[in-house]
Amino acid sequence: MRLFISQTSPRTAKKRQYSPMAILTILSYPDPRLHTVAKPVAVVDDRIRTLAADMIETMYESKGVGLAATQVNVHERVVVMDVSEEHNQPLVMINPELLWKSDERIKGEEGCLSVPGVFDNVERAAQVRIQALDEHGNMQTYEADGLMAVCIQHEMDHLMGKVFVEYLSLLKRTRIRGKLVKAQRELER
Numbered sequence: 365m366r367l368f369i370s371q372t373s374p375r376t377a378k379k380r381q382y383s384p385m386a387i388l389t390i391l392s393y394p395d396p397r398l399h400t401v402a403k404p405v406a407v408v409d410d411r412i413r414t415l416a417a418d419m420i421e422t423m424y425e426s427k428g429v430g431l432a433a434t435q436v437n438v439h440e441r442v443v444v445m446d447v448s449e450e451h452n453q454p455l456v457m458i459n460p461e462l463l464w465k466s467d468e469r470i471k472g473e474e475g476c477l478s479v480p481g482v483f484d485n486v487e488r489a490a491q492v493r494i495q496a497l498d499e500h501g502n503m504q505t506y507e508a509d510g511l512m513a514v515c516i517q518h519e520m521d522h523l524m525g526k527v528f529v530e531y532l533s534l535l536k537r538t539r540i541r542g543k544l545v546k547a548q549r550e551l552e553r
């Protein structure tokens with residue numbers, strides 16, 4: 365997920381925690397691969413840890429607050445996020461499962477690294493509780509509200525093959541699709 369304000373917020377120039385690292389290519393909507401349903405991770409091993417570290421690096425590089433493996437064309441249930449002010453508290457969530465969500469809803473502006481330049485309001489549950497494995501294979505439970513709750517729901521949607529623009533009207537989605545296809549063509553020229 366991407367925040368509109370995060371584009372202009374100052375970023376830490378600290379040396380990255382992970383190395384060696386790789387910046388992965390992020391798929392752009394309407395790439396059909398974004399609609400692939402991710403499979404559960406069978407074993408949390410070095411391959412998954414490397415994937416997660418590269419995803420974190422890619423997320424920071426792209427000024428995002430969350431990234432799902434689906435977006436880098438790996439169709440396994442891995443999500444990374446960092447909703448901290450300083451962008452120094454990355455979380456790895458493997459095989460995340462929703463345990464509970466509130467009836468209370470919130471509407472907030474969302475953006476997505478796979479839908480560059482588009483920000484729009486989406487309504488979500490205000491609070492969620494999930495469990496997920498961390499990068500060491502330990503089960504963690506997260507109670508989240510605010511931005512983190514929104515980010516969790518946004519990223520878990522990606523793992524199910526769903527992009528946030530699918531919550532918008534058909535008219536808006538058609539416009540977004542047209543705009544991004546055009547931008548892609550110009551890049552390829």
Ligand SMILES: [Zn+2]
Pocket residue numbers: 365366475476477478518522528
């Ligand atoms: Zn996204």
